[in-house]
Amino acid sequence: MNDPLRVLIxxxxxxxAGLHRDIVDARPGLRAVGTAPTLAAALRGVQEHAPDLLLVDAYLPDGDGVKFIASQQIDAILISAATDGSTVRRAxxxxxxxxxTxxxxxxxxxxRLDAYARFRNLLPxxxxxxxxxxDRALAILHGGGDSASVGRSATETLILSHLGGDEASAAEIAERAGVSRATAQRHLAALATRGLIEVRLRYGSTGRPEHRYIRPGT
Structure with a gap:
C-alpha cells in the first residue's frame, strides 16, 4: 500500500488549523503531519516532515503566505480572506x-483534498x-472534488464493490459483478477518468498488454 500524502497546515x-487538520486526516490517502502558526514554524515543518502538500493562509504574523508558496517547491493550496482578483492571480x-476564499x-x-489525491494518483x-x-489529472484538479460523485450509477457502485482492494481485469470484474465484459469495461473507463481507480498494464509474452484496474493506494 502506498504511504499517505503528507499535508502541512x-x-x-x-x-x-485544528479543523483543517481533522479534515485532512479524515480523507483517504492523506495525513496531516503538523500545523504551523507562523512562516518560521512552517519552514521548520517543511524541513522536518517533507510534506507533499501545503495548506497556507495568505496572512500570517511574520509574512505573506503567497510569497512562502513561491519560495517552496511543494504543491500548495492558498486559503485567503482576500477575494480580489489580483490576490488570486498572484497566488x-x-x-x-x-x-x-x-x-x-x-x-x-x-x-479539493480528494481532487488533489486523485491528481497525484494519476501523476505518480x-x-x-x-x-x-x-489532461485527465488537470481536469480532476481544476474541476474540484465534485466529479467523484457525479454520475455514480448503481452499476458503478456494484463494480467498485467487487473490485475491492484487488487488482483485476475487466473480464474478472464482470464475472464477479454478474455483468457483461463490455458493461464492466465501459464503467471502469468512466471510473478511471474520474480518478476513482487506477489503470495498470500487464505485459505478457505475446499480444497486446492487458489492462488491470485497482483502487488508488492499494
Whole structure:
C-alpha cells in the first residue's frame, strides 16, 4: 500500500488549523503531519516532515503566505480572506494549485483534498505518464472534488464493490459483478477518468498488454 500524502497546515488561528487538520486526516490517502502558526514554524515543518502538500493562509504574523508558496517547491493550496482578483492571480503565479476564499464549508476543502489525491494518483513520481493522463489529472484538479460523485450509477457502485482492494481485469470484474465484459469495461473507463481507480498494464509474452484496474493506494 502506498504511504499517505503528507499535508502541512500553515495558519495562525489554532482553531482553524485544528479543523483543517481533522479534515485532512479524515480523507483517504492523506495525513496531516503538523500545523504551523507562523512562516518560521512552517519552514521548520517543511524541513522536518517533507510534506507533499501545503495548506497556507495568505496572512500570517511574520509574512505573506503567497510569497512562502513561491519560495517552496511543494504543491500548495492558498486559503485567503482576500477575494480580489489580483490576490488570486498572484497566488496562481506563485504556484498555488488552488485558492479557497474564507469562509467556506468543510465539504469544499474535502472536495479539493480528494481532487488533489486523485491528481497525484494519476501523476505518480515513479512511473512515466502520457498526455491523456496529464489532461485527465488537470481536469480532476481544476474541476474540484465534485466529479467523484457525479454520475455514480448503481452499476458503478456494484463494480467498485467487487473490485475491492484487488487488482483485476475487466473480464474478472464482470464475472464477479454478474455483468457483461463490455458493461464492466465501459464503467471502469468512466471510473478511471474520474480518478476513482487506477489503470495498470500487464505485459505478457505475446499480444497486446492487458489492462488491470485497482483502487488508488492499494
Amino acid at each position: 500553515v495558519d495562525d488561528d489554532f482553531r482553524v 496562481l503565479r506563485a504556484g498555488a494549485l488552488s485558492v479557497l 474564507k469562509p467556506f464549508e468543510a465539504r469544499v476543502l474535502e472536495a 513520481e515513479d512511473r512515466s505518464t502520457n498526455q491523456e493522463q496529464i
